[in-house]
Amino acid sequence: MATSVFNLETVFPDVQIGDPISREVAYRLIRVNDQQLPELLAAALATKRKFKSNLITYSRKVFIPLTNLCRDYCGYCTFRRDPGQPGAHTMTPDEVLAVARAGEKLGCTEALFSLGDKPELIFPEMRDALRHVGYNSTLHYLEAMCELVLRETLLLPHPNPGLLSTEWIARLARVSPSMGLMLESTKHLACHDDAPDKIPAKRLRTIEEAGKQKVPFTTGLLIGIGETLKDRVDTLLSIRDLHERYGHIQEIIIQNFRAKPEILMRDHAEPSHGDMLRTIAVARLLMPEMNIQAPPNLSLPNYDDFLDAGINDWGGISPLTPDFINPEKPWPHLNQLQLRTEAKGNILRQRLPVYPEFVPALTERKGLLSEKLAIAIGAACLARSAA
Numbered sequence: 001m002a003t004s005v006f007n008l009e010t011v012f013p014d015v016q017i018g019d020p021i022s023r024e025v026a027y028r029l030i031r032v033n034d035q036q037l038p039e040l041l042a043a044a045l046a047t048k049r050k051f052k053s054n055l056i057t058y059s060r061k062v063f064i065p066l067t068n069l070c071r072d073y074c075g076y077c078t079f080r081r082d083p084g085q086p087g088a089h090t091m092t093p094d095e096v097l098a099v100a101r102a103g104e105k106l107g108c109t110e111a112l113f114s115l116g117d118k119p120e121l122i123f124p125e126m127r128d129a130l131r132h133v134g135y136n137s138t139l140h141y142l143e144a145m146c147e148l149v150l151r152e153t154l155l156l157p158h159p160n161p162g163l164l165s166t167e168w169i170a171r172l173a174r175v176s177p178s179m180g181l182m183l184e185s186t187k188h189l190a191c192h193d194d195a196p197d198k199i200p201a202k203r204l205r206t207i208e209e210a211g212k213q214k215v216p217f218t219t220g221l222l223i224g225i226g227e228t229l230k231d232r233v234d235t236l237l238s239i240r241d242l243h244e245r246y247g248h249i250q251e252i253i254i255q256n257f258r259a260k261p262e263i264l265m266r267d268h269a270e271p272s273h274g275d276m277l278r279t280i281a282v283a284r285l286l287m288p289e290m291n292i293q294a295p296p297n298l299s300l301p302n303y304d305d306f307l308d309a310g311i312n313d314w315g316g317i318s319p320l321t322p323d324f325i326n327p328e329k330p331w332p333h334l335n336q337l338q339l340r341t342e343a344k345g346n347i348l349r350q351r352l353p354v355y356p357e358f359v360p361a362l363t364e365r366k367g368l369l370s371e372k373l374a375i376a377i378g379a380a381c382l383a384r385s386a387a
Contacts, residue, residue, distance in 0.1 A: 012039065017046050020240075021285045026233045030282045037274065044281035044310035051289045052312040056341050057351040060334075061110035061316035062103030062155070065324040066091050066142060069126050070116025072198060075191030075264040076225055076257055079325050080116055083125035090129045096145050099321065100153045106319045109380055110353040111155040113142060114324060117162030117197040139168055146175035150372040156380055158218075158316075158353035163197045164206050166213075173215045174370045177354040177362055177377055178250060180218035181206055186235045189226040191265060204238065211246025214365055216358040220253025220293075223279055224271030232279055236286050243290070250355045251291035251313060254280050256298050258326060273302060277309045284310030291355055296337065297329040304340040314341075316353075352380050 014025055021029070032040050067090040070080035081088035100111050119126040120138055135141040139161060146157035157176040164172070164181075172179055183203050192198035210217045221235050236252070243249035256271045271279075276299065283292050293313035296303035317331050332340075341348040354362065359381060366374055 012043060015043050015285065017043065018050050018288055020288060021282075023233065023237060026236070026282050026286055027230055029285065030229045030233055030278050032278065034274065037277065040281050041277060041308045041310075044284040045308055047284050047288045048292075048310040048312055052291075054346045056307065056312055056314065056346045056348050057291075057355075058314040058337070058348065059110045059158075059316045059353050060106075060108045060350050061112045061158075061318050061321075061353070062099050062108050063316070063318055063321040063324050064091065064096055064099055064111055064113050064145075065089075066096070066113050066115040066145060067119060067126070067129075067138060068116055068324075069119035069123055071119055071122045072117050072192075072195035074195045074198065076222075076268075077325075078260050078262055078327075079114070083123050090126070093133065093145065093148060097148060097152055100149045100155050103318070103320050104153045104155055107350075108318070108320070109154070109156060109350070109384075110316060111146075111149045111153075111157045112316055112353070113145065113157060113159040113161070115142060115159075115161060139164075139172075143171055143175060146172065147370070147372065150175060150370070150376050154376065154379065154383075156353050156373075156376055163202055164209070166209050169206070169210050169213055169215060170368070173210075173213060173365070174368060175373055177352070177373065178216040178218065178358070179210065181210075182222060182253065182255070183207065183219045183235060183239060184222040185225070185227045185231055186238050187227050187231040191225050204242070207239075207242055207249075208246070211242055211248040214246070214248055214361050216250040216354050216361060217248050218251050218253065219249060220251075220255060221279070221283075222255050222257060223275060224257035224269070225265070226268075233282065233286075236283050240287050240290075243287070248358075248361075249290070250358050251293055252283060252287070253315065254283060254292065254294045254311075256294075258298055258329065260328070273299065273305065277305060280306055280309035280311055295323075297323055297331050298326060300329070300332065303332070304344060307341065307344045307346060313351075350384070352384060356381075356384075 068081045149157050160180045186200045292311050293315045294306045294311050295315050338348045
């Protein structure tokens with residue numbers, strides 16, 4: 001998207017490049033009209049360049065859907081299944097390892113584990129499947145599969161396991177350098193009425209506990225699921241507040257809802273391209289130094305406009321596996337992603353699942369990491385610096 005001549009002082013006199021904007025200013029900016037949008041983007045881009053230069057990163061990954069059985073029923077989800085439904089599946093250790101090894105051959109450094117939240121609590125079939133492979137819970141199985149990937153490959157696990165207790169954050173942090181949980185919204189929304197693990201206060205507690213344990217953490221917003229513009233700002237500010245207290249939020253994802261024929265929200269309006277641009281820009285102005293990403297596959301063909309709004313990361317991109325959460329939206333080819341990124345004057349660079357600036361925090365936690373993870377992080381950092 002082309003921007004107009006930058007005239008920040010005239011259009012937004014209360015925005016100073018590099019200084020986080022206030023809640024009240026954010027409420028106003030996220031509502032700017034189409035005529036003012038170019039100036040908002042210019043302010044966000046200038047802020048991004050001040051703190052992140054012209055570097056845009058991504059993580060080359062394999063997507064490992066450990067199980068798609070889930071006890072939550074979200075109105076927008078096509079990933080989850082009940083036992084017996086077509087496509088319901090829990091991966092075996094051999095399947096996990098086969099995907100990880102194939103990704104390693106293609107230069108991947110991340111094994112992204114996605115899974116349903118605690119399906120064994122409501123499905124006896126999941127309890128039987130776990131007993132068959134020798135584990136008591138989905139989290140025990142996830143922990144073991146992270147260890148397996150570390151032991152048998154050079155990939156680093158990044159789990160997205162849902163709500164976690166203090167104990168489970170510590171256990172998974174031993175076998176993964178970073179982890180994630182989408183906050184989505186701090187407002188309880190109708191799409192989560194049948195999703196006990198999507199209560200905002202519970203998700204905030206998990207993110208906060210990760211901060212107390214100094215675990216590099218990924219979170220973000222899912223926009224267009226019934227929240228207001230004010231709700232989006234409030235959610236961003238909740239994330240900012242947690243990061244100011246604990247310093248552990250390694251990136252914020254701004255993700256857009258996409259309607260699909262098979263979901264309850266099939267007739268729900270999707271957020272517009274302008275909605276995404278405004279939300280990304282306001283996120284950048286609220287958190288000038290933060291890593292902010294938006295998934296390119298959900299906004300084809302115009303995803304490169306997000307570069308104008310202030311992102312500095314494309315998230316995980318796989319040369320092997322689909323986006324199992326949005327399988328109808330393939331990743332852009334890495335060559336195409338590089339061409340589009342560089343066309344706007346940027347440099348595209350591969351990163352690890354844990355951002356470089358968060359590696360020192362892992363070093364401080366070395367005694368809490370498994371030996372395999374500590375070795376893997378050192379080897380991966382060495383390989384990246386030599387690339």
